[in-house]
Amino acid sequence: MSSTSSLRSVAASELAAEQAHLDRLYARLDQLRVTAARRRDEALRESGGTPQARTERESRVVAQGETLNELSAVEDGLCFGRLDLLDGGRRHIGRIGISAEDDPADQLLMDWRAPAARPFYLATAASPQGVRRRRHLRASGRTLLAIDDEVLDLDTARQSQHAGRDGLVGEAALLAAVSAPRTGRMRDIVETIQAEQDEVIRAPLTATMVVQGGPGTGKTAVALHRAAYLLYTYRRELSTRGVLILGPNPTFLRYISHVLPSLAETGVLLRTMADMFPGVHAGDIEHPEVAQLKGQATMAGVIAAAVRDRQRIPDAAVALDTDAGPLTLTPDMVARAVARARAINQPHNLARDRFGLELTHELADQVAEQIGADPLGGENLLADADRAEIRRELRADPVVHGTVDELWPTLTPQRLVDDLLSDRDRLAVAAPDLDERQRALMLRPAGAGFTPADVPLLDEAAELLGVIDRGPNAAARRARRREIAYAEGALEIARGSASIDIEDDDEPEILAVTDLLDAGRLAGRQVTRDRRTAAERAAADRQWAFGHVIIDEAQELTAMDWRLLMRRSPNRSMTIVGDVAQTGARAGATSWQDALGPYVARRWRLAELTVSYRTPAEIMDVARRVLAEVAPDLATPTAVRASGVRPWRRQVEPSELAAAVADEVRAELAGSGAGLVGVLIPEANRLALTQALAGLDAERVSVLAVAEAKGLEFDAVLLVEPAAMVAESPRGGSDLYVALTRSTSRLGVLHSVPVPPALDGLAAVTS
């Protein structure tokens, strides 16, 4: 039960007291900023000193700069709540923690991520968690506007006998937040996190957790707040190893990118799959069927076969004109050298030296045969030292070098994949299980750019090829990698033999070693002299092992994508966020167990989000009918509110469609509802509609195919020709479900051909 008090009904003294506290907080914030700026400037002014002193100084400049960023990011909504406890205590809750200048123990403001702030999100009248009253503060800038109180003490609640509005925490603040017009940038939800979301945000670091939830249930918001929570709680581990957040497309990354700084966090790498291979930007889009083929797990075998195919055994003997005289390289000699080089189980580029050595041995034996043979048929007359000398000479022989290059070339992943996808014969050898048509589909000209579906293939190739690291500090890097690999192995064993099954026990009482230590720490701290942040270093290092990996829209990932990501997350500390009902990619997931099973068996935890904060009840009713066809066993989330606006549909002549869409968009822009308009279209209509809408307010209007609208939201959505949208893809039903649920309040459908049956019930309007 909750009671809400507005500005008018709260005693003026109460407001004045809160404003006074806010004033004190802002004064302290200003003071902290001045101190951080002064320290940074002092460090900048210092000069000279030993290299170590310089490095330390630079780190201080970076650290103070980060502190300043954090302090400026919390200006708006610095303090948004207060808990009054049953024991008489009181805590103000805000975006960061602030203590009094003269007494660090005097906590003026509690960071929302601190354990003591948790009751702000969890306490209810039925389970008050020591809280008597929860207060939401609404401010504009530094001025307090209103106070919303919820009394959680059951006695007080009973006495007041107000009409009950149970279930949601901080209902007034929540409804205000979800009803506000959208700006095209995601906002943080720290003021109104709900209990089921809080469970996910504060789950232990080591878990592999899947967050399944329908559209608008806050999966993205929760994932971002989890990143902020983890960085706050496990700062030491994560500041060295970083957190990766993977999203579906650049528009989506732009949409969410400012949320984390406003949560006062850095050290996070935001990426799409297209950028997960350093040095390659996979910009091109390709046919969904090709992407599907490239996403299948069997492609790992195809890449392995492509690498083996580059370890060539000639069909016939080859004559070599070496400095030691003419020699004959037979297929048998090469086959023996290849077999011995493969037997050392090293990646292709690293095993190449061994191949060269073995080949030289074979050739040296031939030279020895020629010049050391005993004419009387006895043992070869050459001494070991003579043979060694022959081998040395052959190793330096340019003809032998050239032969090794030809038979076992040093390869980059880019070259291997490019050669494979642009050569019919190579593809036929490496992918015999694909049929002619499929291979023909995959073929493309040499040197054509890479696509996002190529990225995991490049990564697979890089694993199998190995990198010959010759840059500065290469030896140190190799040593470091060996240490981490060893440590990860040790942790994996510890993890595998843990007696607790995390599925069965939410709060394991016995700490496993992996709860205490990760490989980075086990192996010693990540190399420190590098001044870049963990995120910057991770971006440049293909083999970086992240401290935590967060994946949004994870249902879109293919089996090959998962392989890449699991390499970046050897400790499997992951938050995997998605909705299997919204899968658009043909090789995307329809079952979490199928996607994750190969890596974590059943050791993953499922959290479900059930309330939609975006889509109003009227639109959710329509979406429900679509979902019933797409995924009958999944439930649509419950809408947190109704908008009072009925979704509609209007049929027009095909020739009038583009103009009708433009008219509707203009009407939206001119209407009273501020905010964004999303025009969601089938690919086939893109050109006509882009032309028809050219010149309209680009800040507020977006014309997008469904794949581009994943994860986004608009105040009003116009859905164009849904039947074509459904027909365009084998996952068309899911696309329609995604499209319908992008709206926060208004939905209209414009079509020239009949709509899919699930939309028949929409109110039909004429112009």
Ligand SMILES: Nc1ncnc2c1ncn2[C@@H]1O[C@H](COP(=O)(O)OP(=O)(O)OP(=O)(O)O)[C@@H](O)[C@H]1O
């Ligand atoms: N506790 C909350 N308080 C206020 N707003 C919230 C809360 N949870 C979610 N929202 C808002 O609801 C909207 C939908 O959230 P979000 O985009 O994270 O959902 P999603 O589950 O990722 O959706 P989709 O599956 O469609 O991508 C956002 O505007 C978000 O800010």
